[in-house]
Amino acid sequence: MVDQNQRVISQADDWAVRGEGCERAISIHLHQGDAERPAPDIAINQQSEIIHRPAAWIRDKNSYGHDPYPPKS
Numbered sequence: 001m002v003d004q005n006q007r008v009i010s011q012a013d014d015w016a017v018r019g020e021g022c023e024r025a026i027s028i029h030l031h032q033g034d035a036e037r038p039a040p041d042i043a044i045n046q047q048s049e050i051i052h053r054p055a056a057w058i059r060d061k062n063s064y065g066h067d068p069y070p071p072k073s
Helices: 032-036 039-046
Strands: 006-011 014-019 027-029 049-053 060-063
Touching: 006 032, 006 039, 014 032, 014 039, 027 032, 039 049
Parallel strands: 006 049
Antiparallel strands: 006 014, 014 027, 049 060
């Protein structure tokens, strides 16, 4: 089961890792890079994806969930 995707987003004067659809951030940081460091561990724990979103655009996306259709070798 895939839980909420984790988003690295800017908010006010800081950066946050927040679950998709949640109002509260899981972690808050002064810099984008600081927010990106804990995001993979959170996504792995949640079996979800990380979506980096400066200025509301998806910059990067990393999947840590189970892929029911993995690429063929």
